Amino acid sequence: MHNATPAKLYPFWQLMLINIRPFFRDRAVLLWTFGLPILIALLLIQAFSGGSHMTPVNVVVMHEAKVDAAWLKAMRQDPLVSVTSLNQPESEALEQTFIDADVEQPIEHPSDLLRTLQSQLRPQVYLTPNSMFSTHNSDETLKARNYLMHLKAAAQDQEVHSSVISIKGYRYTDWLIPGIIVLQILGLALVSVANSLVSDRQNGFFKRMRLSPFKRRDYIIGIVLARLFLLVFQMIILFVAFNLLFNYSLQGSIINIVAVMTLGSFCICMLGVLVGARSQRVEVSSGISNLLYFPLMFLSGIYFDTANFPDLLREIVSYLPTTAFLDALRLVANEGADLASVAKQLYILAATSIVFFIIVYLCFDWGDEKA
Amino acid sequence: MTSVIEVKSLRKVYSRTNKVAVDDVSFSVQEGECFGLLGPNGAGKTTTLEILQGLRKPTSGEITLFGYTWQKHETQLRGLMGGVMQHNNLYDKLKVKECVELFASFYQNYTPILELLERFNLLEKKDAWLSELSGGQKQRVFLAMAVVGQPRLVFLDEPTTGLDPTSRQDFWHIIKDLKESGTCILMTTHYMDEAEFLCDNLAIINSGKIIEAGRPNDIINRTFEAPIIKEPRKATLNDVFLKLTGSSISRESYA
Numbered sequence: 001m002h003n004a005t006p007a008k009l010y011p012f013w014q015l016m017l018i019n020i021r022p023f024f025r026d027r028a029v030l031l032w033t034f035g036l037p038i039l040i041a042l043l044l045i046q047a048f049s050g051g052s053h054m055t056p057v058n059v060v061v062m063h064e065a066k067v068d069a070a071w072l073k074a075m076r077q078d079p080l081v082s083v084t085s086l087n088q089p090e091s092e093a094l095e096q097t098f099i100d101a102d103v104e105q106p107i108e109h110p111s112d113l114l115r116t117l118q119s120q121l122r123p124q125v126y127l128t129p130n131s132m133f134s135t136h137n138s139d140e141t142l143k144a145r146n147y148l149m150h151l152k153a154a155a156q157d158q159e160v161h162s163s164v165i166s167i168k169g170y171r172y173t174d175w176l177i178p179g180i181i182v183l184q185i186l187g188l189a190l191v192s193v194a195n196s197l198v199s200d201r202q203n204g205f206f207k208r209m210r211l212s213p214f215k216r217r218d219y220i221i222g223i224v225l226a227r228l229f230l231l232v233f234q235m236i237i238l239f240v241a242f243n244l245l246f247n248y249s250l251q252g253s254i255i256n257i258v259a260v261m262t263l264g265s266f267c268i269c270m271l272g273v274l275v276g277a278r279s280q281r282v283e284v285s286s287g288i289s290n291l292l293y294f295p296l297m298f299l300s301g302i303y304f305d306t307a308n309f310p311d312l313l314r315e316i317v318s319y320l321p322t323t324a325f326l327d328a329l330r331l332v333a334n335e336g337a338d339l340a341s342v343a344k345q346l347y348i349l350a351a352t353s354i355v356f357f358i359i360v361y362l363c364f365d366w367g368d369e370k371a
Numbered sequence: 372m373t374s375v376i377e378v379k380s381l382r383k384v385y386s387r388t389n390k391v392a393v394d395d396v397s398f399s400v401q402e403g404e405c406f407g408l409l410g411p412n413g414a415g416k417t418t419t420l421e422i423l424q425g426l427r428k429p430t431s432g433e434i435t436l437f438g439y440t441w442q443k444h445e446t447q448l449r450g451l452m453g454g455v456m457q458h459n460n461l462y463d464k465l466k467v468k469e470c471v472e473l474f475a476s477f478y479q480n481y482t483p484i485l486e487l488l489e490r491f492n493l494l495e496k497k498d499a500w501l502s503e504l505s506g507g508q509k510q511r512v513f514l515a516m517a518v519v520g521q522p523r524l525v526f527l528d529e530p531t532t533g534l535d536p537t538s539r540q541d542f543w544h545i546i547k548d549l550k551e552s553g554t555c556i557l558m559t560t561h562y563m564d565e566a567e568f569l570c571d572n573l574a575i576i577n578s579g580k581i582i583e584a585g586r587p588n589d590i591i592n593r594t595f596e597a598p599i600i601k602e603p604r605k606a607t608l609n610d611v612f613l614k615l616t617g618s619s620i621s622r623e624s625y626a
Contacts (some may be wrong), residue, residue, distance in 0.1 A: 009476035018465055018473055024465040025500070031404045203460040210522060211424055211454035213446065214477040369427045 011214060019196065020229055033188065034234055038241060041180045045173060045246065057144040058123040059079045062091035066129035070155035078151060084121060085170040086113075093130075098126065098133045139172070166256025169251040169334040178329040179246050179302035182322055183267050184234060186296060189227050191289040192273025197223055198285040201276075206367045216366060224269040231265050259339065260332050260346070265324030267349045270356035271321065277364045296322045324348040375524055376423065381432035381578075383418050384549065391419040394527075395580035405546070405556040407570035409563070409608075411616050416581040416591045417603040418558040419458065420528055423557065424454060436524065451478065453517035454526035455510070463502035467493055471515050478520025491515050491545055495537070507538025511545065518549060525549065527558035531565060543568055563608035577616050 023029055048123040057080055061067060064085045075081045086094060090113055097114065101107055110118070117123060124144035126133040132148075134141040150252035168174065200206060209219070228371065252255055275292065279285040300306070300322035306314050317323050328345035331337035339346065376399060383393040385580045393415045400406040408416045413492060418554075421427045425441040425448060434440065439448050440586045445602055453474075461470055468484050475481035501509060510530060517525055527546070532540040546569055550556055560566055567587050574584040583590055587608055594611045 006475075006481060009481075011473075011476040014473045018462060018469065021469065022462045022464040161595060199455040203457060204458060205460065207426060208454075208456055208459065208461075209477075210449070211452060211456070211517070212474055212477045213479075213527065232455060235453040307436075367426070 010239060012221040015219055016225040019223055019226030023230060033324060034237060039237060040212060041184060041238060044180055045176055052149060053081060055140060057147055058121050059083050060117055060126045061085045062128045064093050066311050071152040074127040074151045074155040095128050116192055148241045173246045174248060174334045177242050178326055178333055181238060182326045182329065183297060183302050184238065185268055186293060188234065189265055189268035190272045190293060193223060193227055193269050194276035194285040195282050197273065197276040198279045198282050202281060220273060224266065227269050228265055250333050252332040254334045256339050260328045263346060263349045267321045267353040270353050273360050274356045277360050296320060300326050302326065319348055321349055321352045374399045374401050375437060377435045379433040380431050381422065381434065383422060383598060384430045391579055396581055398574050398584060400555060400557060400570055401551050403553050403555060404571045405550050405569050406577060407566040407573035408559045409566055409573055409612060410576035416576055420559055421524055436518050441453055443481045451522055452521035452524045453520060455513045455517050455528065457528045459513040461501060464500050466498050466500060467512050468497040474516040480521055481484045481519050482521060487515055487519055505540060507534050510534060510542060512546060524555045527556060529559055529561060531562065563612050567608045575615055576613065582615055
């Protein structure tokens, strides 16, 4: 009737399948797992990468009479620039304030004039006959200054080229995208691995499996492989979306990128297993995951370049698995670096995975009776 | 017949509460036999079962299964057993055959999945999700998961609790077939008709101690001496249970 010797089944494979299938069968789970993170990623990129168009520039001019007349005229005539001129006493007072200001120290007691200008005009540039000041260190300010310098050159019939050039792999969006990718991996690998294995423990699945010759390592391999598989799906969708929307493309060798992503994801999955190793309730593992998620997110340079951190902090965070992962991914995916140049990061990821694995091996709660 | 399970002077004290859950329990189960552990809630049935399953450690006493002990032969023992727990759960959105396949993969040999599902009257439900099944069908799936690896010993912890009478009957017949094919079964139950129908031997436990043990008919005969009540169909195991576990409900009160 049926085949007498049925095909060999591999337990780690079966355990992986039972962790993958429900994702694709439950529309709500599918949406929350894949749809929402992608939407958030797109919103984050929009929010952080800034607009590509030139926004109107507000300029406050001091000592107008001494400023180059042709330049001033060009600024006044330009539809994007609006010029506010200060009278002599105001100009003198404000210029002195800016000259006296310390780069490291904020101005503690701004004058009423400065307050009014800041809150009503929000000028990108304060201009004196021989200086430019800005109160924000932002992309908009940089563009505004650039724009003004262009007007000056044109007014004086000089040919000056000064603009923000886009180089694939080095744009701000390119810098941000690997961060968004690592953030997605952190969500699926850390939070979802921890929660699903704690829920297996809570529902008595471990106990049930122990009434059979199942091997514990197969369970761990299964749950980690399932996440890696789901991540492949998510990454393909994300990369396609980023390519279509932001013209993002991978610069390095695909094999290197896949290698870095696999090792990085594996390491974070093991962190997820570690978080779920002992928790008896999903509420506890969710709490621990969140406790790790936010510091890892902020310290790894997902939104802010860690180059701005103090040296000691930068050294410490470079050993975080997410930082190592992200640094390596940025280098191989954006700058086309080879694996040898990210060896330090790969060693950190491998060593951290091994440490996580050992701790998991020693302290995982399979439901053995406590003495 | 050789004995599959040997339990000698088993005792279990829970250290946290200091409660004596099992107290000097001894019994043995022979090859191909269905053995029942009966008793009211909290009597120590599940604790005894979980010690036999290697999920809990006894405070004292000796247990051997197939001549093996849990301390030395856990790997071998796990390969020889299967079980259905009191509360069974698996992901809702898994298909019946996938659940059975999962457990088949754990064992050295397994019964072909479709053949087993046919025997369990689940063939047409093979692609149904667990969440779509009735209580009786679900329980049969969990039994199929327990026996697909051809274990020599199957543990059933209150397997038909909460099932309707028809589903229970279906379940019983599957167990009976299983037993006839040589599988040894150790079960706990609250239902006396179930014990009477399925068990070759049983032990009634109350407050951690065995208060009566033997073949169902012998127990009935020993417990009720009055000939009228001993007559077939008059006294059942249910009466024995109520009398021995100190229930105050008398037969007359049913009238």
